[in-house]
Amino acid sequence: MEEIISTNFIEEIINEDLREGKHTEIITRFPPEPNGYLHIGHAKSLCINFGIKQKYQGKCNLRFDDTNPSKEDVEYVESIKKDIKWLGFNWDLELYASDYFGRMYECAVGLIKKGLAYVCDFSAEQIKETRGTLTEPGAESPYRNRSVEENLKLFEDMKNGVFADGEKVLRAKIDMASPNINMRDPIIYRILRATHHRTGDKWLIYPMYDFAHPLEDAFEGITHSICTLEFEDHRPLYDWVKINCGFVPGPRQIEFARLNIQRTIMSKRYLKKLVDEKFVEGWSDPRMPTLSGMRERGYPPEAIREFCNRIGVAKANSEVETSMLEYCVRENLNQSATRVMVVKNPIKLTITNFEGTEYENIENNQNIESAGVHKLSFSKNLLIDAEDFAIVPPPKYKRLVPDGLVRLRGGYIIKHTGHTVDDEGYVTEVFAELIPNSRSGQENAGMKVKGVIHWVNAEDAVECTLNDYDYLLTEGSGDFSLRMNKDSHKVIKAYAENYLKDAKPYERFQFVRTGYYSKNNKSGLNFNQIVSLKDSYKG
RNA sequence: UGGGGUAUCGCCAAGCGGUAAGGCACCAGAUUUUGAUUCUGGCAUUCAAAGGUUCAAAUCCUUUUACCCCAGCCA
Numbered sequence: 366m367e368e369i370i371s372t373n374f375i376e377e378i379i380n381e382d383l384r385e386g387k388h389t390e391i392i393t394r395f396p397p398e399p400n401g402y403l404h405i406g407h408a409k410s411l412c413i414n415f416g417i418k419q420k421y422q423g424k425c426n427l428r429f430d431d432t433n434p435s436k437e438d439v440e441y442v443e444s445i446k447k448d449i450k451w452l453g454f455n456w457d458l459e460l461y462a463s464d465y466f467g468r469m470y471e472c473a474v475g476l477i478k479k480g481l482a483y484v485c486d487f488s489a490e491q492i493k494e495t496r497g498t499l500t501e502p503g504a505e506s507p508y509r510n511r512s513v514e515e516n517l518k519l520f521e522d523m524k525n526g527v528f529a530d531g532e533k534v535l536r537a538k539i540d541m542a543s544p545n546i547n548m549r550d551p552i553i554y555r556i557l558r559a560t561h562h563r564t565g566d567k568w569l570i571y572p573m574y575d576f577a578h579p580l581e582d583a584f585e586g587i588t589h590s591i592c593t594l595e596f597e598d599h600r601p602l603y604d605w606v607k608i609n610c611g612f613v614p615g616p617r618q619i620e621f622a623r624l625n626i627q628r629t630i631m632s633k634r635y636l637k638k639l640v641d642e643k644f645v646e647g648w649s650d651p652r653m654p655t656l657s658g659m660r661e662r663g664y665p666p667e668a669i670r671e672f673c674n675r676i677g678v679a680k681a682n683s684e685v686e687t688s689m690l691e692y693c694v695r696e697n698l699n700q701s702a703t704r705v706m707v708v709k710n711p712i713k714l715t716i717t718n719f720e721g722t723e724y725e726n727i728e729n730n731q732n733i734e735s736a737g738v739h740k741l742s743f744s745k746n747l748l749i750d751a752e753d754f755a756i757v758p759p760p761k762y763k764r765l766v767p768d769g770l771v772r773l774r775g776g777y778i779i780k781h782t783g784h785t786v787d788d789e790g791y792v793t794e795v796f797a798e799l800i801p802n803s804r805s806g807q808e809n810a811g812m813k814v815k816g817v818i819h820w821v822n823a824e825d826a827v828e829c830t831l832n833d834y835d836y837l838l839t840e841g842s843g844d845f846s847l848r849m850n851k852d853s854h855k856v857i858k859a860y861a862e863n864y865l866k867d868a869k870p871y872e873r874f875q876f877v878r879t880g881y882y883s884k885n886n887k888s889g890l891n892f893n894q895i896v897s898l899k900d901s902y903k904g
Numbered sequence: 905u906g907g908g909g910u911a912u913c914g915c916c917a918a919g920c921g922g923u924a925a926g927g928c929a930c931c932a933g934a935u936u937u938u939g940a941u942u943c944u945g946g947c948a949u950u951c952a953a954a955g956g957u958u959c960a961a962a963u964c965c966u967u968u969u970a971c972c973c974c975a976g977c978c979a
Contacts, residue, residue: 493975498975499905503975545907573976573979677916679917680910681909689928731938762939778937805937
């Protein structure tokens with residue numbers, strides 16, 4: 366096989382394994398527990414695992430790690446599948462840890478027969494008490510030296526429902542004095558009477574992660590089992606199970622640093638709390654950092670993948686700035702989104718020297734020649750955004766001012782001639798006259814103007830709602846208390862070009878900000894710059 | 905205090921003994937009918953710190969420091 370250039374440490378490991386002839390095909394897996402929706406952190410793992418599949422022309426399985434029925438639900442398996450597809454990945458095999466319960470049981474029996482596992486009668490409290498501490502060794506259980514026959518019988522009884530939940534557990538017999546707490550006779554099977562979303566009430570005992578995971582990987586012939594850093598301490602146990610159940614050399618566990626994004630909640634537990642306590646409308650609320658939430662916002666899946674490529678893979682804990690993600694979204698939308706004019710806070714603009722109706726050709730996307738144009742009607746009754754006219758302009762203001770000139774994007778240059786204000790001093794209507802022959806290509810088109818503003822024809826503009834997604838759910842500085850504002854999700858009423866009327870059924874527009882008007886505050890995404898319809902990204 | 909990890913620009917991140925890639929952010933300028941895009945230029949004499957080895961060290965050795973993870977019958 367020809368040498369593959371590696372771009373991160375995981376690929377380096379794989380390359381070395383390949384060089385040493387350990388494998389002929391590389392197989393990875395994405396193993397979510399169906400207890401919540403996928404979020405941007407999972408996207409990183411997805412990109413790593415499916416990226417390896419693609420790079421080495423191997424395989425990547427989707428395996429639901431459903432070993433704890435008390436937390437899992439089919440709703441989650443469906444959402445997970447949908448989100449992975451949306452992100453653009455195709456798994457080879459769709460598997461469930463629960464399909465292996467029988468084989469896992471046999472492996473446990475095998476361990477007992479080898480004298481490497483025993484049934485322990487300790488209560489949860491007793492196990493905790495005898496586990497020792499970080500600095501002190503644990504104490505051996507008095508049940509540790511039961512005979513193989515007795516253990517076999519007891520374990521079978523556990524399976525057959527002879528005992529109550531928590532009455533007994535199966536433990537691996539390793540080393541209660543190990544400095545690695547995971548090796549202090551870890552529990553590998555517990556009794557749990559809960560209806561499993563796939564196996565129903567067939568099983569009363571369920572394997573623990575540390576026992577189940579290496580077996581799942583081994584059963585499937587996974588070559589590289591990629592997980593996050595917190596499992597580094599579990600690797601000795603992973604290998605212990607693998608070896609003692611007879612899978613040698615078997616899969617190799619590799620750990621990488623999970624993704625953290627500045628001020629973004631990335632823990633399933635807290636995301637679930639937000640959903641359960643109705644801080645949001647659900648897992649797919651556009652404020653959520655879930656893949657489905659991002660889909661609702663109009664984030665293209667390609668942008669998320671690009672983000673994952675750019676942040677890289679390493680073992681150092683890090684926290685990526687949100688500007689990195691936003692950049693990827695902007696970069697993609699810049700090349701794909703149809704530009705549409707939208708006025709979010711409308712004031713009337715009356716053109717005093719124009720009658721009738723004309724049509725302007727609006728470029729769908731200036732960055733793509735083939736994107737074409739669409740028509741926008743023009744009349745004397747227009748709407749512009751309140752922010753685009755200022756009686757007293759702030760410094761460096763580039764839009765309409767009293768007696769000033771400004772270009773209506775895609776149309777004429779206009780000159781301010783007057784305006785009216787209400788009792789509180791807010792502008793209610795602006796009057797202007799257009800400069801004849803000032804449209805693109807015409808003789809007066811070259812006039813110097815302050816800037817270019819958005820507008821819509823009041824006579825046929827459509828009302829729409831926009832998500833003001835300034836607000837991604839964020840944690841308060843330094844703590845995870847759920848004190849974000851419930852109202853932080855603004856849905857703005859706005860007016861858009863009539864062109865959008867027939868676009869597609871939609872409830873809300875998503876828009877992306879490409880820069881704020883204020884120079885020192887342009888880290889966000891820009892309102893009237895790029896508009897993408899969320900439906901265009903429905904996968 | 906036991907064990908396992910990690911430290912390279914504000915944020916990610918290459919680098920694997922031969923004299924600090926790249927991206928984001930930021931700054932300056934040019935183009936521009938989106939204050940966008942695009943384009944050009946600037947942004948680590950220094951790699952957590954201190955010693956040492958070497959002609960040569962971010963890379964090797966020693967010591968120190970900081971941060972992260974582990975005591976669920978969760979994953």
